[in-house]
Amino acid sequence: MNTFSILTRSFHQSTKPLFNLPNALLKAxxxxxxxxxxxxxxxxxPTSAYFLYLQDYRHQLVKENPTxxxxxISKVAGEKWxxxxxxxxxxxxxxRKQLYSEYQKAxxxxxxxxPPKKPAGPFIKYANDVRSEVLSQHPETSQLDLMKIIGDKxxxxxxxxxxxxxxxxxxxxxxxxxTFPLK
Numbered sequence: 001m002n003t004f005s006i007l008t009r010s011f012h013q014s015t016k017p018l019f020n021l022p023n024a025l026l027k028a029x030x031x032x033x034x035x036x037x038x039x040x041x042x043x044x045x046p047t048s049a050y051f052l053y054l055q056d057y058r059h060q061l062v063k064e065n066p067t068x069x070x071x072x073i074s075k076v077a078g079e080k081w082x083x084x085x086x087x088x089x090x091x092x093x094x095x096r097k098q099l100y101s102e103y104q105k106a107x108x109x110x111x112x113x114x115p116p117k118k119p120a121g122p123f124i125k126y127a128n129d130v131r132s133e134v135l136s137q138h139p140e141t142s143q144l145d146l147m148k149i150i151g152d153k154x155x156x157x158x159x160x161x162x163x164x165x166x167x168x169x170x171x172x173x174x175x176x177x178x179t180f181p182l183k
Contacts, residue, residue, distance in 0.1 A: 031180055035115055042114075043106040046099035049092040050081050115180040119172035122165035123154055 047055075054077050061073050061080075068076065081089075120128070127150045134149055135141070141149070154162075 030182060031115070031118065035117070038114055042110045043103055046096060046103050049089070049096040050078075052092045052095055053077075053081055053084070053089075116176055119169060119176055122162065122169045123151075125168065126150075126154055126157070126165050 054074075057077065057080070058073070061077055062068075065073060065076060127147070130150060130153065131146070134146060134153070138146065138149060
């Protein structure tokens with residue numbers, strides 16, 4: 001057994017935590033994990049019109065071409081989809097539109113029931129407030145350079161304004177912790 005496999009085995013079998021994270025950070029990441037798990041359980045985006053067509057005709061294509069492999073059957077189905085009559089294609093497109101509108105309604109209801117996102121920090125809130133102003137002053141600037149300019153403005157900002165953003169963040173964080181407590 002080589003040294004690398006010994007190291008990886010001991011790394012993966014270790015029961016000690018890898019990082020010494022403060023409790024508040026662990027709680028925040030648990031909230032994020034919980035929210036992300038809930039999002040995964042939400043409604044799924046409907047399939048495309050082509051895949052609706054494929055669901056209907058795949059069995060028939062397999063019967064017609066029993067010697068073809070699945071990849072080749074998909075290629076044949078794609079060619080048939082391209083040459084499909086407009087009326088049949090419209091049937092699948094309208095079916096997809098209807099499924100998508102139902103999905104959007106279900107997604108909106110689901111999103112309303114989700115716990116809130118963690119509030120943005122003071123700098124991010126400030127950056128969102130001044131982004132349009134800085135962008136109008138520097139229209140040809142890349143996003144990276146734009147954030148550097150905003151960062152410089154934040155560094156040179158008077159302490160009272162920084163404190164205002166910090167207090168807003170603390171208030172929003174308290175509301176977040178109250179509405180989404182860890183059990």
